[in-house]
Structures are given as C-alpha cells and as structure tokens.
Amino acid sequence: WRRVVELADARGPALPASARLLAGAAARFAGTHSPTDTGLWILWLLSPGHKDSRPLLERAIATPRVLHRRPDLEEAPARGGGVDELGPLPSEPLPRALALHAHWIARDPLHLRLVPSRLGDLCRAWDEVHRSGAARRQAEARAARLGILGQAEAIVERFHDEVAADLADLSLRSGVAIAGLVDPPGELSQRAIFRVRSQLLEGVEELAETMESRTVDKRALPAVEEWRAWSELRRRYERAGALGGLDLRRLMFPQVHRSACNFAVWLWNERKETGIAKPIFRWLLTEAEAVGDEAAIDLQRRNLGVKGG
Incomplete structure (x- = not known):
C-alpha cells in the first residue's frame, strides 16, 4: 500500500x-x-x-x-523541480x-x-x-x-x-492566513475562516481562563514559571491574531486584557514581581491601542504612570 x-x-x-x-x-x-x-x-x-x-x-x-504522520514513516524523496509544483489542472470546477x-x-x-x-x-x-x-x-x-x-x-x-x-x-x-486571500470570500472559504478563528479563539480563551483562575485562587508559581505562563498566552494570542486578523484580535482582547491585567496587578501588588508585571502592562497598552479599546488604553496608561511608566 x-x-x-x-x-x-x-x-x-x-x-x-x-x-x-x-x-x-x-x-x-x-x-x-x-x-x-x-x-x-x-x-x-x-x-x-x-x-x-x-x-x-x-x-x-x-x-x-x-x-x-507516524514517526517511522520516511518522507518520500522530492522529485526534480520541487514536489509542490503542479502540472496541468482540469478545467471543470470539481475535478480542478x-x-x-x-x-x-x-x-x-x-x-x-x-x-x-x-x-x-x-x-x-x-x-x-x-x-x-x-x-x-x-x-x-x-x-x-x-x-x-x-x-x-x-x-x-x-x-x-x-x-x-x-x-x-x-x-x-x-x-x-485564509482571511484576506479571497476577496470576497466564497461560502467554503468563509466556513474555513470561521473554523480557524473558532479553534484559535478556543485556545487563547483556555489559557486566559487558567491564568484568571490562578490569580483569583492566588496559586503562585516560581517567577520563571509565571513568566513562562504569560509568554505562552502572549505567543498563542499573537499567533491567533496573525492567522485570524484584526477582527479576531478585537474579539480575543477583552478577556485576555482582563485576565492578564489582573494577573499583573497581583504580581506587582502582592508579590513584588515588578520585572514581570511591567512588561505585561506595556504589552497590554500596545495591543489596546492596536485594537482601539479606549477603556483599556486609559487603564494601562494609568497603570504604567502609577507604577513608574
């Protein structure tokens, strides 16, 4: 076979x-x-x-x-000219x-x-x-x-x-990213875009909820682990934004802002981890400006001003 x-x-x-x-x-x-x-x-x-x-x-x-792919299967050797080259395609829509x-x-x-x-x-x-x-x-x-x-x-x-x-x-x-490739997108492109955004949003929300839960319960981790947790949320958010576009960033930001801001306040006020909290405030301000969230912009400017911005 x-x-x-x-x-x-x-x-x-x-x-x-x-x-x-x-x-x-x-x-x-x-x-x-x-x-x-x-x-x-x-x-x-x-x-x-x-x-x-x-x-x-x-x-x-x-x-x-x-x-x-199973790890024991070897990649087939590439043919001359690159395996991503396509030959003549059928003209009818379905065969093509x-x-x-x-x-x-x-x-x-x-x-x-x-x-x-x-x-x-x-x-x-x-x-x-x-x-x-x-x-x-x-x-x-x-x-x-x-x-x-x-x-x-x-x-x-x-x-x-x-x-x-x-x-x-x-x-x-x-x-x-599919968004922006087809203008205007047809039915199947729209379904694919929706699926991409749904999967990305779910992944970001999961991490944001975990961070929020830990903050509420005051379940502290070592500083290096706290930075790693924040970095993973930021990385997943930024990847989702790159694939889902500005609309998805605007959809994700309110929850990420709430979770990350409360997390950073906890780090600053109760744990004195200013070296972790301050970069979070700065990132939240930059992203709030990008998505046009005026309330978040005002809050993060005050946070940075109060905390030595």
Missing part, C-alpha cells in the same frame, strides 16, 4: 477519478495522512464501478484514520478542486511551501465548486442511480464541511 500511495503521489493532479478512491484507501491502509470517512465516501460516489469498489470503500472506512486538494492535503505544507497564493488558489477553486453546484449535481446523479437520492443533500453538505475543515487545517499547519 505504501507503493500505491507513492505512485498516486507521483501522478498528482493527473490522477484519474477512478484511481482517487484507491489512492485514498491505500493511504488509510499505509497509515499516512488520508481522507476522512466522508471524503472516502465521496471519492467512491464520484468514481465509476461502484459495485466492484464497494468492498474497498468499506474496508478503508473500517481502518482507523491516522491524523498525523479535487486535484488541487489531493496535491496539498496529504503533504506537510511547512515542508512544501504552501504560500498564500497556493492556499488562495485552493480556496477559490472550492468556492467555485460550491457556487456552481458541481459537487451537488454529480452527487445527486450518482445517488439517483443508487436509489439514495434523498440522502444526497446531506452527504454533499457534510462533504463541504469536510473541505472547509481541511482548508482550516492547512491554514493552521502552514501558518498561512
């Missing part, structure tokens, strides 16, 4: 629809990055020979999906999007330079699929022949959600 994956990878966008299901199943069996269950089902639906390939589909779905998607989703974008223009091309391709109804028409036609027409709409909707999830995952793994 490893060899099948390598051969499919070598064909890239030129891989015919009839072979994409085999490639996806082989990736499952080999333990490499593979399509979701819904993705496998759609590949089967869009390929010929349903009766003959149904056992392959069922076996692949029954095989647990590996979400990350599938070809681009297959090229990127099974690779590590950090290694293969998934630059903004590449991710933008992929997002636009899927937005066109949604706008044109290409996936819906093809799925409905196949579903009608299989006698499951009533399920087609739900299946296509799940497929679109899987695509958006993959786009969000590529953005998070590569560090390339």
Whole structure:
C-alpha cells in the first residue's frame, strides 16, 4: 500500500477519478495522512464501478484514520523541480478542486511551501465548486442511480464541511492566513475562516481562563514559571491574531486584557514581581491601542504612570 500511495503521489493532479478512491484507501491502509470517512465516501460516489469498489470503500472506512504522520514513516524523496509544483489542472470546477486538494492535503505544507497564493488558489477553486453546484449535481446523479437520492443533500453538505475543515487545517499547519486571500470570500472559504478563528479563539480563551483562575485562587508559581505562563498566552494570542486578523484580535482582547491585567496587578501588588508585571502592562497598552479599546488604553496608561511608566 505504501507503493500505491507513492505512485498516486507521483501522478498528482493527473490522477484519474477512478484511481482517487484507491489512492485514498491505500493511504488509510499505509497509515499516512488520508481522507476522512466522508471524503472516502465521496471519492467512491464520484468514481465509476461502484459495485466492484464497494468492498474497498468499506474496508478503508473500517481502518482507523491516522491524523498525523507516524514517526517511522520516511518522507518520500522530492522529485526534480520541487514536489509542490503542479502540472496541468482540469478545467471543470470539481475535478480542478479535487486535484488541487489531493496535491496539498496529504503533504506537510511547512515542508512544501504552501504560500498564500497556493492556499488562495485552493480556496477559490472550492468556492467555485460550491457556487456552481458541481459537487451537488454529480452527487445527486450518482445517488439517483443508487436509489439514495434523498440522502444526497446531506452527504454533499457534510462533504463541504469536510473541505472547509481541511482548508482550516492547512491554514493552521502552514501558518498561512485564509482571511484576506479571497476577496470576497466564497461560502467554503468563509466556513474555513470561521473554523480557524473558532479553534484559535478556543485556545487563547483556555489559557486566559487558567491564568484568571490562578490569580483569583492566588496559586503562585516560581517567577520563571509565571513568566513562562504569560509568554505562552502572549505567543498563542499573537499567533491567533496573525492567522485570524484584526477582527479576531478585537474579539480575543477583552478577556485576555482582563485576565492578564489582573494577573499583573497581583504580581506587582502582592508579590513584588515588578520585572514581570511591567512588561505585561506595556504589552497590554500596545495591543489596546492596536485594537482601539479606549477603556483599556486609559487603564494601562494609568497603570504604567502609577507604577513608574
């Protein structure tokens, strides 16, 4: 199965629809990055020979999906010209999007330079699929022949959600923001942007809540650990802001400001850790000015003024 994956990878966008299901199943069996269950089902639906390939589909779905590369698998050697180079792409919306998607989703974008223009091309391709109804028409036609027409709409909707999830995952793994790549963003790009922002916001809120809880309970850590905790919250916030844009920064800032400010006040007033507290106040002031939070600006200016700004 490893060899099948390598051969499919070598064909890239030129891989015919009839072979994409085999490639996806082989990736499952080999333990490499593979399509979701819904993705496998759609590949089967869009390929010929349903009766003959149904056992392959069922076996692949029954095989647990590996979400990350196993450490014992070696990276395939790069082909000449760079493995991120794409050959001729199909002109029809769905085959084009599938070809681009297959090229990127099974690779590590950090290694293969998934630059903004590449991710933008992929997002636009899927937005066109949604706008044109290409996936819906093809799925409905196949579903009608299989006698499951009533399920087609739900299946296509799940497929679109899987695509958006993959786009969000590529953005998070590569560090390339989707927001701003497509103007205006289509339906699937918007779903991906929402997923990225939701995941990033959740991660920041979790750390902010932990910091706030420790402050309220006065659970002190050694100074170096307190600085590490603050640095991790700031790092996660700044990464989220880089990927989610100014709108996400404005959404995150009130909670981060409250948690970090109370934390810094506790460090300064009760623990005399001014070397940690003062940089926090300065960062909060800088970020408050960036997001336009006038109340926070006023508070941090007073904090810095009172504390020797």
